[in-house]
Amino acid sequence: MSHPISNLPKRTEKPRNKGITLALDKGFSVRQAEDFCEATSNYTDIVKLGWGTSLVTQNLKEKLDVYKNYNIPVYFGGTLFEAYVLRDELDKYVQLLQDHNIEYLEVSNGTIWLSDKRKNEIIKDLSKDFTVLSEVGSKNPDDIIPPYKWVKMIESELEAGAWKVICEARESGTVGVFRPNGEIRSGLIDEIADQISIEHLLFEAPNKDQQVWFIRKFGSNVNLGNIQPAEVISVETLRLGLRSDTLFDFYSIDDKEIRDLYSDNKSDLSQESSS
Numbered sequence: 001m002s003h004p005i006s007n008l009p010k011r012t013e014k015p016r017n018k019g020i021t022l023a024l025d026k027g028f029s030v031r032q033a034e035d036f037c038e039a040t041s042n043y044t045d046i047v048k049l050g051w052g053t054s055l056v057t058q059n060l061k062e063k064l065d066v067y068k069n070y071n072i073p074v075y076f077g078g079t080l081f082e083a084y085v086l087r088d089e090l091d092k093y094v095q096l097l098q099d100h101n102i103e104y105l106e107v108s109n110g111t112i113w114l115s116d117k118r119k120n121e122i123i124k125d126l127s128k129d130f131t132v133l134s135e136v137g138s139k140n141p142d143d144i145i146p147p148y149k150w151v152k153m154i155e156s157e158l159e160a161g162a163w164k165v166i167c168e169a170r171e172s173g174t175v176g177v178f179r180p181n182g183e184i185r186s187g188l189i190d191e192i193a194d195q196i197s198i199e200h201l202l203f204e205a206p207n208k209d210q211q212v213w214f215i216r217k218f219g220s221n222v223n224l225g226n227i228q229p230a231e232v233i234s235v236e237t238l239r240l241g242l243r244s245d246t247l248f249d250f251y252s253i254d255d256k257e258i259r260d261l262y263s264d265n266k267s268d269l270s271q272e273s274s275s
Contacts, residue, residue, distance in 0.1 A: 008240050009220040009250045014071075018199040019221030020045040020164075021236070023229050024206075025074075027053050030062045037070040040232040046104065047072055048225070051079035064100060078108030078135050078166075086112050090122070097130070107157075108135035110168055116153060120160040127161030133202065134160075137168025137176030147191035154196055166225055167192070169204035177203065184213050198222060211235055212245045220250065 012019040054076045084093035134157040154165045168176030202223040220239040237243040241250030
């Protein structure tokens with residue numbers, strides 16, 4: 001930052017173990033990937049090629065090379081993993097990753113039925129050769145998993161070898177840790193965070209209000225996923241208190257006179273808006 005200002009929260013540095021921003025690539029071209037990396041590579045920690053897009057992406061190798069040149073790990077969406085498992089072709093999926101030198105992968109069962117036991121066996125096996133992100137939560141908005149079961153599944157998947165456990169929300173932010181209207185299931189989050197260290201979790205939060213909520217609750221270095229590429233810079237400003245939504249969450253001031261002035265101005269604005 002060329003002109004630093006005081007009282008900015010301390011952000012972790014890449015490669016990060018916490019404070020991760022995971023961006024969702026839904027079908028970028030090679031040129032779009034280049035532009036994206038040029039603008040955001042300092043703030044993008046991982047890129048997910050959404051659901052099964054990697055199988056229908058033209059010039060996939062060239063695009064993967066772009067991300068590699070910027071030291072941004074890429075993995076293929078969990079739905080693609082599920083598509084291979086559904087066909088009992090997990091070995092073909094592993095071969096696909098190896099052919100493209102993919103080092104990260106997602107193990108999920110948000111759409112297909114996969115027993116907890118089998119899921120953990122897969123995590124344990126694949127974590128020997130890959131960095132595994134597992135995912136907990138259903139893509140079906142009517143499938144409500146009780147908090148105690150979330151905790152149990154997350155704990156077992158971390159024990160099996162998952163590097164991070166993703167808390168499901170989809171790209172819409174309307175399932176899993178969110179209600180169908182996008183409202184955060186705060187009681188569920190509290191229950192999980194009370195028993196599991198936040199640095200082991202990655203919360204899918206595609207919408208700004210959701211990002212703000214997590215940053216305010218857990219701080220600048222909370223792990224966030226399913227971030228739209230065009231919103232990566234925006235998310236970084238939220239993390240640093242450089243956007244109005246979090247400006248006063250990461251702002252420290254000892255001058256009572258200035259603090260009172262702000263309160264008075266805020267009161268005046270409120271009265272004007274109501275008049």
